Amino acid sequence: MLQYFETEARTARQVEVQSSIENVSRRSVLGGALAASSFVVALRIAPANAREALTPYPTGAAGMPHTVVADPNVFIAIAPDGVVTIVTHRAEMGTGIRTSLPMVIADEMEADWSRVRIVQAEGDEPKYGNQDTDGSRSMRHFIQPMRQCGAAMRHMLENAAAVTWGVDPALCRAKNHQVLLLDGAKKPSGKSLSFGELAKAAMAQPVPPQGKLLYKTPSEFTLIGKDTTKIADLRDITTGKAVYGADIRLPGMKFAVMARPPVVGGKVKTHDAAKTLKVPGVEAVHELEGVHKVPRGFSILGGVAVVANSTYAAIAGRDALDIEWENGPNASYESVAFDKEMTATAAQPGKVIRNQGDPDAAFAKAKQVFSADYHAQHIVPAAMEPLVAVARVADGKADIWAPVQSPYGARKDLAEALKIPIENVTVHVTLLGGGFGRKSKWDFMVEAALISQKLGGTPVLLQWTREDDIRHAFYHTVSVERIEVAIDEKDKVTGWRHRTVAPSIISTFKEDTGYSFPIEYGMGFVNTPFDIANVRCENGKAMAHTRIGWYRAVSTIPHVFAVQSAVCEVADQLGRDPKEFLLELIGSDRKLDPKALGFPEDFWNFGDPYEAFPIDTARLKNVIRIAADKAGWGRKLPTRHGLGIAAHCAWSSYVATVVHVEVGSDGKISVPEVTTAIDCGLYVNPERIRSQMEGAAVMGMSNTVYSGITFKDGAVEQSNYTDFTVARMSNYPKKVTTHIVDAPPGTHAGGVGEPAVAPFSGALCNAIYAATKKRLRSLPTGDIVT
């Protein structure tokens, strides 16, 4: 059952927001270093009534399996000692969600955060609602049900106190872990009951329905929007006690690694384990048959598993295996040739996905036409924690521990692979040492479970080595984006043509047609928010020859890189300031009308219903102006320094990034400063939003400058962080300043994890151009501008 609500106190307009913003320097323990780089652009909110009724609003949760659950008895338990246990059903991979969603419940129910205990849910969507922790949607989809749970529990506590005291519940008010008895003047009478004292009676109260609930007003929030809450696992992380996938220890547990076919679709032709079985510590070798049904989904690649008494022995045993592989039809995949093929495709008309006006006429009449191709290689998520799972499959039951973004999807496939009922499969979710999309795909868990099954129930830890992680991923797609812009005699842009050519994620789930699908089109391709009369978006065919998957920020990376680079290039061609030109292309303040603009009928708005989450150009322009202003746009810089800007609306949030680059006399790129403004609607944990913005800049730096995966003879050429390089402290964006823009009250929560990644690439390449007049159109660029 979906629970929606929408604040009725939704009055402020965007213009008022812009006129009343102020910079509030946040308290910082450093007093200097961090304070200087941390601002919140805050809005003065007039005091309101302490409690308000809220009307639900629709979110994309409706389109997710098992949607949402908003039952306080599922998520909250109060013990007689007053400890409040809150269940978090989303996976923690570094975004802070394991802390932020419980903060929502705790704030709404008036719990004292220091007496809250957080428990991680197992994979059980019928019980908890959707658990696919990806798509930057945990807060977007669950802030409402979590507020509802908290508000309902607060009412239950107040109702229990009313029964105890024999008074009207209106005279009982929950505040900071106790319920106060109010006098006739609604002032505290001095009488109170603690949450612990009320625990049993409150938990036995009926759950009030959504329509009867009163919510805290933003001015009453004690945790939401405040900078004071540390992440729940902070002490454990700093003392080595935090438990990730490989840290599970079971009695009698063995360690395993696998050799997998180097080419997707490949098979073991022959293998000889004689030498392996002589390696000290090796106990067993098992062949796992790959599942080669196409589409592949998250099915296992197959290969040979080596089981030993330590990870070391298992790896040594694998090194000693003699395997002959049969490579199959993908063995011809070769990146240089494929890029040429995609470039040729991008030069030809493709399948029309969006058409508005008469682009052909606009280009025919144009005085100038700009045209450029933008290239990007595959990327592998390469989270610091390589894939790993612990499985015990015995007596018709399976327990699997794993760092997994989608524990319930995994559970379903595990039941099928093990041929046991889903009720007999338990998926325990550990902390994730990074996810970035790879840990949404549970092939590694199925492997571990099948190995334990083959061992007759012996628990086993299956460790992917870093090389396995780099070579057997689901890869961020490779792409060529062609942008053409028609300009009339008055230097006005009259036509826009964008062709995207990229193997699609959908090839993993459906028969590959070579074309992308609405989710990819919706990521900054068809929804470019420019006020241009004639627009055509076309998709050229590109078949997948490896497993394509989603990587943090997904298709916004190539799309936004191309679009935001092209805007800067055209501005330069016309002698215009890139920021002013970008604002001019966006045009007047308005909510885009998808129909009038020729968006496809099945336009995908990051899964959110468009009416509740429209693309609002005023919010986009606002973040552009704030980022530019805070970065000192237009200031004089030393030679070989430059500023570049890029912005977009994605995951129902608005992000603008200004990158300040320095290109040394040797051509070396370094980034002294990044300024990011984000409007993500109602926000919960600003400290974690800043950490996401800082991390997005570093990942943006890796995506833009360093990281690429290439194929030769169908196999990945890279193997480890030696050749799949990422930003290090020697070359990370030195100072990332985040400006969190307060949206009008009532603006729905948007995503935070992904939206800031893609703008970095365009902003950096635009900055490099400003510094050197060199235009880089292929990612990764390498760290030397020649």
Added chain:
Amino acid sequence: MPSINVNGEKRDYSGDSAMPLLWFLRDELNLTGTKYGCGAGVCGACTVHVDGVAVRSCQTTAAEVTGKSVTTIEGLDAGGEHAVQKAWRELSVPQCGFCQAGQIMQAAALLTKNKAPTDDQIVEEMSGNICRCGCYQRIHDAVRLAAGGV
């Protein structure tokens, strides 16, 4: 039987002398705070101290540390109150947290040999430790904070 002093305790070692210290710590002693990240000495997730010096435990064999003192994240400070750990918490450094044990051990070793490192020295010392979440700005600030005393 050869032995290694791990976090102040004598631990006997009887296995393959070529076994990396990382796997001895994790798989035999169940000291799982030290992480496997690359197995090639290029990411720093497995950093521990050997006689007070930061080393990559994936590139150091158990035989090489026989008779020496190994300190892991679990043994850095009995109460978890080493200046570096405190600074890490003060500035909320971690995101996913997986690399942080290695980062903390690297930073602690730096501050043992150099009480007041310059920014360049911090960068030089910490550049072998990858953080894919991108916590570098806060790591840098936290090393500075720890050096100044928390």
